[in-house]
Structures are given as C-alpha cells and as structure tokens.
Amino acid sequence: MTLYESLASDLELSIRNGTLRAGERMPSVRYTSRSRGVSLSTVYQAYYLLEARGLIRARERSGYFVAPAQKLPGEPARASRPTSEAVSLDVSDLILQILEGARVHDDAWFASAFPSPHLFPLPRLAQALQVASRSLRPEQILHDITPGSAELRRQIAIRYGADGLAVDADEVIVTNGALEALNLCLDAVTRPGDAVVIECPSFYGALQSLEARGLRAVQVATHPRDGVELDAMEAAILRHRPKACWMMTTFQNPLGTLMNPERKQALVDLLDRHQVPLIEDDVYAELYFTDQRPAPAKAYDRSGLVMHCSSFSKSLAPGFRVGWVAPGRFVSEVTRKKLSLNLGTSLPAQLALAEYLAHGGFDKHLRQMRTKLKNRQATLAQAVARQFPEGTTATQPQGGYQLWVELPEGYDALELYWQAAPHGVCFAPGPMFSPTRLFRNCMRLNYSGECGPEQEQGIELLGKLLQEQVAQGRSRREGAGLETA
Amino acid sequence: MTLYESLASDLELSIRNGTLRAGERMPSVRYTSRSRGVSLSTVYQAYYLLEARGLIRARERSGYFVAPAQKLPGEPARASRPTSEAVSLDVSDLILQILEGARVHDDAWFASAFPSPHLFPLPRLAQALQVASRSLRPEQILHDITPGSAELRRQIAIRYGADGLAVDADEVIVTNGALEALNLCLDAVTRPGDAVVIECPSFYGALQSLEARGLRAVQVATHPRDGVELDAMEAAILRHRPKACWMMTTFQNPLGTLMNPERKQALVDLLDRHQVPLIEDDVYAELYFTDQRPAPAKAYDRSGLVMHCSSFSKSLAPGFRVGWVAPGRFVSEVTRKKLSLNLGTSLPAQLALAEYLAHGGFDKHLRQMRTKLKNRQATLAQAVARQFPEGTTATQPQGGYQLWVELPEGYDALELYWQAAPHGVCFAPGPMFSPTRLFRNCMRLNYSGECGPEQEQGIELLGKLLQEQVAQGRSRREGAGLETA
Structure with a gap:
C-alpha cells in the first residue's frame, strides 16, 4: 500500500466506525498534512480516493464533507429452485x-477462494x-x-x-x-x-x-x-x-x-x-x-x-x-x-x-482479521451498489470474505467473466457453483484484498461491461427484429 | 547407540571392508582400549557383541580372531506363478x-516401510x-x-x-x-x-x-x-x-x-x-x-x-x-x-x-547412508543364515533396505507374525504383498535399523519360533495320525 492509500484506509475506518459522521466537515488538507506528518499532495490523493469511493464529497470553497451513509445493495430474497432429480x-x-484463467492474475483477489495473504x-x-x-x-x-x-x-x-x-x-x-x-x-x-x-x-x-x-x-x-x-x-x-x-x-x-x-x-x-x-x-x-x-x-x-x-x-x-x-x-x-x-x-x-x-x-490475529474483513465487505458492497445495474442484490454475510451478487435477470456473469478476465479482473461466476449450471446471472466476489484504487477500478470495469451487455442485448434484439421484419 | 555398540560397528566395518581379514588376530583388548580411549570393559562388551554376531572368535589364551567369511542364505531362484485371472x-x-499391530512397537524396525530415522x-x-x-x-x-x-x-x-x-x-x-x-x-x-x-x-x-x-x-x-x-x-x-x-x-x-x-x-x-x-x-x-x-x-x-x-x-x-x-x-x-x-x-x-x-x-548424505545400508544388509542376511531353518533363502538386493526371505515350504510367516508380535518383534509377512494371499512362507525384513544386540535377539527369537512351528507341526501331524489310526 502506498502512503496515500494507507491514509485513505485510516480515514475510511474513522468514517465507518462513526468517529467522522455523515455531513461533518473533514479535517482540512493542511491540518491533516501536519497532524499525520505527510505532504499536502499525499493528503489530496487520499481525499480524491475517498471521494472516488463515495465516502466524502467536495463542496466548492468549503472543503470536504463526509458523505451521507451509503446505500448497500438489497439482499436476495428467494430460495433457489433446483431440479429434484x-x-x-x-x-x-x-x-x-x-x-x-484466474490463476494468471495474481492481483485479482475478487476471484480467489482464499483470503488475501496480507492478512x-x-x-x-x-x-x-x-x-x-x-x-x-x-x-x-x-x-x-x-x-x-x-x-x-x-x-x-x-x-x-x-x-x-x-x-x-x-x-x-x-x-x-x-x-x-x-x-x-x-x-x-x-x-x-x-x-x-x-x-x-x-x-x-x-x-x-x-x-x-x-x-x-x-x-x-x-x-x-x-x-x-x-x-x-x-x-x-x-x-x-x-x-x-x-x-x-x-x-x-x-x-x-x-x-x-x-x-x-x-x-x-x-x-x-x-x-x-x-x-x-x-x-x-x-x-x-x-x-x-x-x-x-x-x-x-x-x-x-x-x-x-x-x-x-x-x-x-x-x-x-x-x-x-x-x-x-x-x-x-x-x-x-x-x-x-x-x-x-x-x-x-x-x-x-x-x-x-x-x-x-x-485469537488476537483473528480479532484483527475479522475487523478488516467486516470493513472491506461494506466497502465492496457499496462499490457494487454504485457501479452495478439497478436491481442488483448482494448477500450481507455475517462472516467470511465472499459476497454473492445477483444481477437482474438477463445479465450473464459467465459472459462477463470472459470479457473482464483479459483486463485482469476475475471473479467466480455463478454456474461454477451448480451441477446444472444455474446462477447464470450471479457471481461470487472475494472482498478480503486491499480496497485500493485498483479494486475500485475493477468493480467499475465490471459495471461498464454489464452496461455494454445491455446495449449489445438491445442491438442483438433489434438486429433479430430487423431480420424477421 | 552406546559406546560399545558404536565401537563394535566400527570394527565390523573394518572386517567387512577387508581392513581386518578372515583368520587375522584382532587388536588386543588392552591395545584397543588405549587407541580408542575407552575402558577395557567397553572393549570387552564390543568384542562379545562381535562374537555373538559371528564376526570374531575367541581362542583360549590367544585372544580374538576374525572369523572366516560368513555364509549368506542362498538366493530364491524361482519366479512366482500367480493366477492369470x-x-x-x-x-x-x-x-x-x-x-x-506393528505401529505399537516403535523399535521393531524389521516391519517398517521406512528407513530408520537415525539415518x-x-x-x-x-x-x-x-x-x-x-x-x-x-x-x-x-x-x-x-x-x-x-x-x-x-x-x-x-x-x-x-x-x-x-x-x-x-x-x-x-x-x-x-x-x-x-x-x-x-x-x-x-x-x-x-x-x-x-x-x-x-x-x-x-x-x-x-x-x-x-x-x-x-x-x-x-x-x-x-x-x-x-x-x-x-x-x-x-x-x-x-x-x-x-x-x-x-x-x-x-x-x-x-x-x-x-x-x-x-x-x-x-x-x-x-x-x-x-x-x-x-x-x-x-x-x-x-x-x-x-x-x-x-x-x-x-x-x-x-x-x-x-x-x-x-x-x-x-x-x-x-x-x-x-x-x-x-x-x-x-x-x-x-x-x-x-x-x-x-x-x-x-x-x-x-x-x-x-x-x-x-549427495554426501546419500553416500553415507548407502554404505550403512549395504553393511547392515550383510549383517541381517548372516543373522538369517545363522538363526533361520536350513533351506531358507533371501534376496541380495543391490539397493534399498528390505530383504525378502523365503522359508522352506510348510513354514507359516503369518502365524509367525502373530507369535512374535507380542514380544515386540515385527516384520511384514508375505501374504500382505499379494491380492490372492500367496507367499505364506515369505517375509520382508527391514535392515535399516541399528544392528545391536536387540536386533540380533529379535532374529534369534524368530528362528526359535520357527523351530517350534516345526515341532508343533510334527506333533499336530502325529496327533492327526493317532486320531485316524
């Protein structure tokens, strides 16, 4: 982690645990620079990152404010209905x-079955x-x-x-x-x-x-x-x-x-x-x-x-x-x-x-690891809420380091996997988890890794590719319509 | 290994590699005591051990002499003839x-699939x-x-x-x-x-x-x-x-x-x-x-x-x-x-x-290990020749640490196993090595362990139990004869 990422992480924690409350003004860049003993530009970078994550907002000539509590995705509510055979x-x-495919990309923690070894x-x-x-x-x-x-x-x-x-x-x-x-x-x-x-x-x-x-x-x-x-x-x-x-x-x-x-x-x-x-x-x-x-x-x-x-x-x-x-x-x-x-x-x-x-x-190690995982789950869930299509739901597990995301019907997580993998962004698509290849619109995301700009960009990329799926689906449907016309 | 066992091992090596030749007088007990810096009684114990192993012989008032080269068991010569199904x-x-059964007896190295960890x-x-x-x-x-x-x-x-x-x-x-x-x-x-x-x-x-x-x-x-x-x-x-x-x-x-x-x-x-x-x-x-x-x-x-x-x-x-x-x-x-x-x-x-x-x-470790194993194979084979029934054969492998011993027809290695195990002497009986339980008169002996008095006694015990098998077999046959008479 770079210095600014580490600072951003600290500040994120203060926001999540309520030390800095929604609507409150953030400490000024100058004050933070002095109190943390880092350069002004490091503080700016950290604040930009928190802004990109939707945690703080800049108001012109007034500095930065803690953003209102963020929306989490809704929880999936229906049980699966597999064949009874x-x-x-x-x-x-x-x-x-x-x-x-995922093994090639060592940094793509969303796909991993393990927690980040940095933990x-x-x-x-x-x-x-x-x-x-x-x-x-x-x-x-x-x-x-x-x-x-x-x-x-x-x-x-x-x-x-x-x-x-x-x-x-x-x-x-x-x-x-x-x-x-x-x-x-x-x-x-x-x-x-x-x-x-x-x-x-x-x-x-x-x-x-x-x-x-x-x-x-x-x-x-x-x-x-x-x-x-x-x-x-x-x-x-x-x-x-x-x-x-x-x-x-x-x-x-x-x-x-x-x-x-x-x-x-x-x-x-x-x-x-x-x-x-x-x-x-x-x-x-x-x-x-x-x-x-x-x-x-x-x-x-x-x-x-x-x-x-x-x-x-x-x-x-x-x-x-x-x-x-x-x-x-x-x-x-x-x-x-x-x-x-x-x-x-x-x-x-x-x-x-x-x-x-x-x-x-x-036990001490476990206590620290649990706190980190809990915070990272919230960060990833919020990124999903921001970047993924309206109607996307995600589980809110009370432990572990995996999020189960359900896209609205019609989205294809397996197609998304092959689109995103060449960019180094991997995850576990739903059909891996079913002998009858159900859960085509679902994916499992590992949130144990650092929540740095790279990860934020990864979720953003997935969101964009999903938008393209919609656009392509529409143009495919339109194409099909022209042919049958 | 005790001091005297260690001395005996050294001297055994000198005999096996020809430094001390068959028929030659052994260095006197007093000389060996001085040259090795050990007590007279340690040398005596070592010489007794070598005598028990048949490597040296005492001649009254003349000291110890290297025994003539020892007999090894004959090699088994016939191929197995399993079913063709x-x-x-x-x-x-x-x-x-x-x-x-063998696991209980940690010291019974004859049975082990591994070389002695002391190697x-x-x-x-x-x-x-x-x-x-x-x-x-x-x-x-x-x-x-x-x-x-x-x-x-x-x-x-x-x-x-x-x-x-x-x-x-x-x-x-x-x-x-x-x-x-x-x-x-x-x-x-x-x-x-x-x-x-x-x-x-x-x-x-x-x-x-x-x-x-x-x-x-x-x-x-x-x-x-x-x-x-x-x-x-x-x-x-x-x-x-x-x-x-x-x-x-x-x-x-x-x-x-x-x-x-x-x-x-x-x-x-x-x-x-x-x-x-x-x-x-x-x-x-x-x-x-x-x-x-x-x-x-x-x-x-x-x-x-x-x-x-x-x-x-x-x-x-x-x-x-x-x-x-x-x-x-x-x-x-x-x-x-x-x-x-x-x-x-x-x-x-x-x-x-x-x-x-x-x-x-x-590679250096392997060279040392090979020398030890080769010497121990000879020691065990000679003990088998001394203690086991006439007509017993044993393989002379050019590597590894296992001897395959074939007893004359009529001896039962599986029965021997159950007789010897309570005494802490274990080995791998032949029927373990065949899906059709052939090799009832065979056994595998691991020779990688120390060749101390305990091991010598173990082979002696097996030899005695085999003699009893013969005696019991004879009395069983006689008993059966009486019954049918």
Missing part, C-alpha cells in the same frame, strides 16, 4: 477452466517454524504420521473445548487441508453411483469431488439468508436415499449464509432420523462478525453422524495445507482412507501450527 | 491389521527449515500452490538432468509423498472396474489403492532377481486390456529386484506397443549400492507413457511427506486430480527441501 456431474472442465501473521508463523525445526528428533519424525501430530491434535481439541464442543484429540485426524478431509469423508461413506445431498448453490470443490467419484448430486433448495429448506431436504432423502450430505452451515460458500441454531439442530435431527452422515465443511467459522463463534452442526450431534471438517487455510496459513476432520463414529474408516491415500500430513507445518496455537496469539 | 481385491483389512540428517534439515521460514512472503504463500514450489520443482528437474533424464520442471508435480503421486496417476488413467497390471509379489500400498478404487489386479509372474516376465506380461495385456501397469523396476518392494537396462527397455517398448501407461514407483532409486544410480524405465520412454513417481521420504525426510510425479503426457490430468484432491502440498516442507537440495549436501 439426482444428477450426474460434468462441471469440472468449466470449473478448472475458470480457476486456471496473515507471516512473521509470527516463521518464528513458529523455527521453534518447530528444533523439535525434529529421530524418535518423533515417523511417530503419529497417521493420524497426525499428537500435540497439534491436542491444540485442536482445546479449541473445540473452548467453543463448547466435546471433541477428544483421539477423534481428530490431521489432513492436507480441509478439502482432503472432505474427500476422505466422502470416500469413507460412499461408493460410485451413490447419491449425495448438497446445497444449491454449493462450493465448486464439492462438485468436483462428487464428479471424480462418480457420485450423483441431489441439490436442495437453499435460501440465501436462512440456508437449506428442510422440507425439501427430507423429500430428497426419502426419494434418493443419499449416503451422505455435504454442507456448510456457517458462512456457506458461495452464499455466506449462516443457518440459525434452531435450524442447525433441526437439520441434525432430520439427518439422524434417516441415518444420513453429514459431512460438515466449516472452514470459515473463525471469521465471524457476530459476538461469538457460531456453533457448527456438530454441536448438536448426539449419534456421531456429523463429520466436522475444517482447516487453518482460511484463517491463518493457506500454504501450510493443514486441515483436520473430527469424523464422529467414522474415525477408523477415515483414518484408513488417509493411510492409503498419502499416509500422513507434512510434519514441519503441523509442528509450527501446534507451536503457534500454544503461544502465537491466534 | 484379473482379481478383485479384499486384502486391505489384513494389511491394516498388520500395520496397526537422516535432521540437524541440517532443521537448518534448511529455518532458512525456508525466512522466505515466507505474502506474495509467495499462495503462488504455485498447485503444482508446487517452482524452486523445488527446478531442483528436482536438475537431479533428473544429472541422472541423464530430460525432465522439465514444468512436468513435475509436487505431491504429499510418493503414495499420493501413485494414487493421482491411477485416478488419472483408470475408472472403477478397470484392470491394472502389478508385479507378484507387489507393494501392499498398491493393493490398497487398487482395492479402494474398485480396480481389478492382474498379477504377472515375477522373478526375484530378474523382475517381471515379459511374455507373461504381454499375455496378460492381450487378455485383460489393462488401463495401467503399476511397477517398481528398481529395488522392487518387497523383492528388492533391480531389472537390468535391457529388460527395462523391453518393458517400456512392450507397454508402448499396447499403449498401456506405466505408473513407475521409483522411491528407492537413490539408495543404490551399485556404481551409479540405475536409470528408471522413464529413461527409455519416448511417447510420454511413463508416469515417474518418487519422493524424499525414503532417502531424506519421511515426516516431510514430499514426493512428486513426472507424469509424461498426463501432466494436465494429474494436475487436475491434485487440485481437486487437496489443492497442493505443504509449503514449509517444500521450501526447506528446495534449500537443502541446493546447499545441504544431499
């Missing part, structure tokens, strides 16, 4: 095409690695290779305990990221051809995993704010007799939905009645903006049917690839799958994380 | 039962980890997550080049150990129900992988010294149209077989004619006792059909779980499988290994 999957090619405490992690390196002893290097470092599993169990969940360290199996944990759970309870219940839309990684195993997907109607509809789920269970249900009950990817505790409880009871194992993907749980960590579905499980998967990749250290699963009654099956997949998880990363969890200040 | 697998339970340069690896920890930068932490650290892949490509193989860094995909690499290759080229050609006996990990995927195993006759019989392989290909062949052409697990270059070339040509991809498991290649590294089958591949899998787990750092694959024409398929399995491999371990490969002295 169990479908085979053929969506991997599209997903991979898009992921590979992570890398110096403290490096220190933890150095401590860990000193504990490499011959007796230890092969010990606990499956199911993972005893000390790390103990630390994970302690965190469960602090959140009110009774999960024993012996139930915890360390994996190479949460995705591997989820795949091991699928392998433990399904065989090719089985049906698996998923949300609609759902995480594209789940679609790839189902496709790779020859499983059939049963999509269940999902409301952007409330989560899956339990009546629809029960009907799906009775009709398709699924062998598993793969879900995110907390800050669902891509919707950001947080199911309320009563619905989580009802979900677990429903699955228990039909003896369907729940593979719970809970990777965003630490990134809540609520008062406390929302309890996962696992908290309501009394019969060991919930396989709770999570990781440190979203909250602390993506490159370490350390996740875990607490698979309830399936501990032995999952351990065996891990053993025959790749034996164990890399030891240095495990030891470093165990050390960091014990002494690194994880 | 393609079989479904149901052997995982047996394998896991044995692996879990690894852990302090130097710790140093490499510390250097790596300083290179954790936000820009880098998500970069190259698939297919792996660019620098590590470059180092791996350099090693290929040094061994005369033209493998580009872009072909290399870093995996969570070689087992994962092998599994990804299987996933890339097979579907449930397909036939896959394997050696007989073959690595139990391959059997688990085939079983987990619902693949059928086609076992091909394999000679302990020469490797798979190519006529039998061609017949199997014509009959079963396999989608892949999973093999180890260098120091095969469990036989230790090194196929000669002509046969490797002929194997690759044969597979090429029938367009069968070869999944080559080459994890032991660095542990050769020959003049130079044996070229893998990959070296003879002209059409990109050989998927070469290896790792650092057997030669350097098992707990790091870093392996790789150079999958020839299947790069894109394997990359995608990796992406949807677990995205990538742990970064700290990759960075540390890249640093170690560049500056750590890998």
Whole structure:
C-alpha cells in the first residue's frame, strides 16, 4: 500500500466506525498534512480516493464533507429452485477452466477462494517454524504420521473445548487441508453411483469431488439468508436415499449464509432420523462478525453422524495445507482412507501450527482479521451498489470474505467473466457453483484484498461491461427484429 | 547407540571392508582400549557383541580372531506363478491389521516401510527449515500452490538432468509423498472396474489403492532377481486390456529386484506397443549400492507413457511427506486430480527441501547412508543364515533396505507374525504383498535399523519360533495320525 492509500484506509475506518459522521466537515488538507506528518499532495490523493469511493464529497470553497451513509445493495430474497432429480456431474472442465484463467492474475483477489495473504501473521508463523525445526528428533519424525501430530491434535481439541464442543484429540485426524478431509469423508461413506445431498448453490470443490467419484448430486433448495429448506431436504432423502450430505452451515460458500441454531439442530435431527452422515465443511467459522463463534452442526450431534471438517487455510496459513476432520463414529474408516491415500500430513507445518496455537496469539490475529474483513465487505458492497445495474442484490454475510451478487435477470456473469478476465479482473461466476449450471446471472466476489484504487477500478470495469451487455442485448434484439421484419 | 555398540560397528566395518581379514588376530583388548580411549570393559562388551554376531572368535589364551567369511542364505531362484485371472481385491483389512499391530512397537524396525530415522540428517534439515521460514512472503504463500514450489520443482528437474533424464520442471508435480503421486496417476488413467497390471509379489500400498478404487489386479509372474516376465506380461495385456501397469523396476518392494537396462527397455517398448501407461514407483532409486544410480524405465520412454513417481521420504525426510510425479503426457490430468484432491502440498516442507537440495549436501548424505545400508544388509542376511531353518533363502538386493526371505515350504510367516508380535518383534509377512494371499512362507525384513544386540535377539527369537512351528507341526501331524489310526 502506498502512503496515500494507507491514509485513505485510516480515514475510511474513522468514517465507518462513526468517529467522522455523515455531513461533518473533514479535517482540512493542511491540518491533516501536519497532524499525520505527510505532504499536502499525499493528503489530496487520499481525499480524491475517498471521494472516488463515495465516502466524502467536495463542496466548492468549503472543503470536504463526509458523505451521507451509503446505500448497500438489497439482499436476495428467494430460495433457489433446483431440479429434484439426482444428477450426474460434468462441471469440472468449466470449473478448472475458470480457476486456471484466474490463476494468471495474481492481483485479482475478487476471484480467489482464499483470503488475501496480507492478512496473515507471516512473521509470527516463521518464528513458529523455527521453534518447530528444533523439535525434529529421530524418535518423533515417523511417530503419529497417521493420524497426525499428537500435540497439534491436542491444540485442536482445546479449541473445540473452548467453543463448547466435546471433541477428544483421539477423534481428530490431521489432513492436507480441509478439502482432503472432505474427500476422505466422502470416500469413507460412499461408493460410485451413490447419491449425495448438497446445497444449491454449493462450493465448486464439492462438485468436483462428487464428479471424480462418480457420485450423483441431489441439490436442495437453499435460501440465501436462512440456508437449506428442510422440507425439501427430507423429500430428497426419502426419494434418493443419499449416503451422505455435504454442507456448510456457517458462512456457506458461495452464499455466506449462516443457518440459525434452531435450524442447525433441526437439520441434525432430520439427518439422524434417516441415518444420513453429514459431512460438515466449516472452514470459515473463525471469521465471524457476530459476538461469538457460531456453533457448527456438530454441536448438536448426539449419534456421531456429523463429520466436522475444517482447516487453518482460511484463517491463518493457506500454504501450510493443514486441515483436520473430527469424523464422529467414522474415525477408523477415515483414518484408513488417509493411510492409503498419502499416509500422513507434512510434519514441519503441523509442528509450527501446534507451536503457534500454544503461544502465537491466534485469537488476537483473528480479532484483527475479522475487523478488516467486516470493513472491506461494506466497502465492496457499496462499490457494487454504485457501479452495478439497478436491481442488483448482494448477500450481507455475517462472516467470511465472499459476497454473492445477483444481477437482474438477463445479465450473464459467465459472459462477463470472459470479457473482464483479459483486463485482469476475475471473479467466480455463478454456474461454477451448480451441477446444472444455474446462477447464470450471479457471481461470487472475494472482498478480503486491499480496497485500493485498483479494486475500485475493477468493480467499475465490471459495471461498464454489464452496461455494454445491455446495449449489445438491445442491438442483438433489434438486429433479430430487423431480420424477421 | 552406546559406546560399545558404536565401537563394535566400527570394527565390523573394518572386517567387512577387508581392513581386518578372515583368520587375522584382532587388536588386543588392552591395545584397543588405549587407541580408542575407552575402558577395557567397553572393549570387552564390543568384542562379545562381535562374537555373538559371528564376526570374531575367541581362542583360549590367544585372544580374538576374525572369523572366516560368513555364509549368506542362498538366493530364491524361482519366479512366482500367480493366477492369470484379473482379481478383485479384499486384502486391505489384513494389511491394516498388520500395520496397526506393528505401529505399537516403535523399535521393531524389521516391519517398517521406512528407513530408520537415525539415518537422516535432521540437524541440517532443521537448518534448511529455518532458512525456508525466512522466505515466507505474502506474495509467495499462495503462488504455485498447485503444482508446487517452482524452486523445488527446478531442483528436482536438475537431479533428473544429472541422472541423464530430460525432465522439465514444468512436468513435475509436487505431491504429499510418493503414495499420493501413485494414487493421482491411477485416478488419472483408470475408472472403477478397470484392470491394472502389478508385479507378484507387489507393494501392499498398491493393493490398497487398487482395492479402494474398485480396480481389478492382474498379477504377472515375477522373478526375484530378474523382475517381471515379459511374455507373461504381454499375455496378460492381450487378455485383460489393462488401463495401467503399476511397477517398481528398481529395488522392487518387497523383492528388492533391480531389472537390468535391457529388460527395462523391453518393458517400456512392450507397454508402448499396447499403449498401456506405466505408473513407475521409483522411491528407492537413490539408495543404490551399485556404481551409479540405475536409470528408471522413464529413461527409455519416448511417447510420454511413463508416469515417474518418487519422493524424499525414503532417502531424506519421511515426516516431510514430499514426493512428486513426472507424469509424461498426463501432466494436465494429474494436475487436475491434485487440485481437486487437496489443492497442493505443504509449503514449509517444500521450501526447506528446495534449500537443502541446493546447499545441504544431499549427495554426501546419500553416500553415507548407502554404505550403512549395504553393511547392515550383510549383517541381517548372516543373522538369517545363522538363526533361520536350513533351506531358507533371501534376496541380495543391490539397493534399498528390505530383504525378502523365503522359508522352506510348510513354514507359516503369518502365524509367525502373530507369535512374535507380542514380544515386540515385527516384520511384514508375505501374504500382505499379494491380492490372492500367496507367499505364506515369505517375509520382508527391514535392515535399516541399528544392528545391536536387540536386533540380533529379535532374529534369534524368530528362528526359535520357527523351530517350534516345526515341532508343533510334527506333533499336530502325529496327533492327526493317532486320531485316524
């Protein structure tokens, strides 16, 4: 971040947290220059940037004023209505095409599945690695290779305990990221051809995993704010007799939905009645903006049917690839799958994380990260409200770092993706999140990155390209009209 | 190692490398005590140990003499004769039962799939980890997550080049150990129900992988010294149209077989004619006792059909779980499988290994490790010749750290396993290595551990239990005779 961007960020925070109120005059450029010890031109640049973001307004000869509170996009209000059939999957090619396209543009954070790595405490992690390196002893290097470092599993169990969940360290199996944990759970309870219940839309990684195993997907109607509809789920269970249900009950990817505790409880009871194992993907749980960590579905499980998967990749250290699963009654099956997949998880990363969890200040880091993410969500949502077509809606997740944007009918997010990607602006278009390629007018935007001028320009570009879609649609329709005339 | 064990090891080396020759008088106890700066009793203990190992003999009032060169067991001479059917697998339970049984006994190195961790340069690896920890930068932490650290892949490509193989860094995909690499290759080229050609006996990990995927195993006759019989392989290909062949052409697990270059070339040509991809498991290649590294089958591949899998787990750092694959024409398929399995491999371990490969002295470490392994093979083979029943044969691998022991017909290695395990003496019984549970009279012994009195006693115990098998068998036969009389 440049000096002026950093200053703008500070001032933005003061506006958002109410220190500077709507309608109030901003400190003068001269005063700010003196009080911050930066040049006049730096202050001007920062103010221009805040103006571009719609946060302040210039009045001729009177200086700058804080703009009225900004409009957020409306929230999407309708649940999805997927087919009630169990479908085979053929969506991997599209997903991979898009992921590979986005990979080229390292700065295009809107598309990423990860939080910006600038949010992570890398110096403290490096220190933890150095401590860990000193504990490499011959007796230890092969010990606990499956199911993972005893000390790390103990630390994970302690965190469960602090959140009110009774999960024993012996139930915890360390994996190479949460995705591997989820795949091991699928392998433990399904065989090719089985049906698996998923949300609609759902995480594209789940679609790839189902496709790779020859499983059939049963999509269940999902409301952007409330989560899956339990009546629809029960009907799906009775009709398709699924062998598993793969879900995110907390800050669902891509919707950001947080199911309320009563619905989580009802979900677990429903699955228990039909003896369907729940593979719970809970990777965003630490990134809540609520008062406390929302309890996962696992908290309501009394019969060991919930396989709770999570990781440190979203909250602390993506490159370490350390996740875990607490698979309830399936501990032995999952351990065996891990053993025959790749034996164990890399030891240095495990030891470093165990050390960091014990002494690194994880909770302090999380508090800072949550504040940043919450502010950035508001910034991005406001940019969407300014730049995107009238009628666009966006979720307002209470955690995580993804915004689900629904464009009015007729707009095409997949077409937009291919138009914008050459400019280095990427995002995750809606059809990635559905085996039947629904959500053509939707997109997922990652708001974890810096909210600098580059990002502002990115959203502006998307808005312009969407305007062109309208214009081209009109001219196509007119062209078609001429031909048929 | 205690002082006397260490002294015994040194003296054993002098005997094996010919510095002390058969029939020569050993340096006197008093002289050795002075020259080594150790107590008289330490020297006595070392000499007793060497005597127990059959390396020196005491002559009354004349001191110790180097014993005549010791007898090694004969080599097994017959190729296996498996069924020519393609079989479904149901052997995982047996394998896991044995692996879990052996895991309890940390010191029982005969059973292990890994070299003793005392052979690894852990302090130097710790140093490499510390250097790596300083290179954790936000820009880098998500970069190259698939297919792996660019620098590590470059180092791996350099090693290929040094061994005369033209493998580009872009072909290399870093995996969570070689087992994962092998599994990804299987996933890339097979579907449930397909036939896959394997050696007989073959690595139990391959059997688990085939079983987990619902693949059928086609076992091909394999000679302990020469490797798979190519006529039998061609017949199997014509009959079963396999989608892949999973093999180890260098120091095969469990036989230790090194196929000669002509046969490797002929194997690759044969597979090429029938367009069968070869999944080559080459994890032991660095542990050769020959003049130079044996070229893998990959070296003879002209059409990109050989998927070469290896790792650092057997030669350097098992707990790091870093392996790789150079999958020839299947790069894109394997990359995608990796992406949807677990995205990538742990970064700290990759960075540390890249640093170690560049500056750590890998080749020096390997030279020392090879010398130790070669000496330990001879020690264990001689112990087997002394303690096991007449007629026992054992392979004499030119690399690796596993001995394949064939007991005379009628002995039962699986029964022996359950008899010996409660005493803390474990090994890998033959039926683990066959989908049809052949090799009931065979076992694999790991010789990488220290050859101290404990290990000597372990082999002695196995020999005694085998004698009891004979006695019990005789009494059972007599009992049966009485009953039918």
